[in-house]
Amino acid sequence: HHFEGAALGRLGGLIEAGGYRRVLATEPYRARWALAEGAVVTPFVNRVTRHDMFVSIRAGFRRGELGFTLGMDASKWDVWESVTVFGAYRFEAVRKG
Numbered sequence: 315h316h317f318e319g320a321a322l323g324r325l326g327g328l329i330e331a332g333g334y335r336r337v338l339a340t341e342p343y344r345a346r347w348a349l350a351e352g353a354v355v356t357p358f359v360n361r362v363t364r365h366d367m368f369v370s371i372r373a374g375f376r377r378g379e380l381g382f383t384l385g386m387d388a389s390k391w392d393v394w395e396s397v398t399v400f401g402a403y404r405f406e407a408v409r410k411g
Contacts, residue, residue, distance in 0.1 A: 319383055326384030337384075339405040342374035348401035375403050 317325065329337060342348060352367045359367070381393045386407055394406045 322380075322383040323385055326386060329384065335409045337386075337405070337407040339380065341380070341403045341405070342371045343397045343401045343403040344371060344374035344376050345401070348374070351401055371401065374401075375405070377403075380405050381407060 348371050352371055356364050377395045390410055391407045392410060396404045
């Protein structure tokens, strides 16, 4: 929820122009089950975390979205994505060649 589509596109352009070889990111996974898991832990977190957790999950990513939004061309980047049982979306991109 800190970056929106256009800002992520500009960030992708900076990554491309900067010649970076690897990009790693961990974000919340946007899914109903992640929201449900968040609801389970709400009694154990403070009100700020409780609010931010749900905002972050709702603004999180699903597979395929981050690389696309960053403009990572499949001919130039190998991308791996995974999701943990705790709702973390993991993204790794490595420049080919």
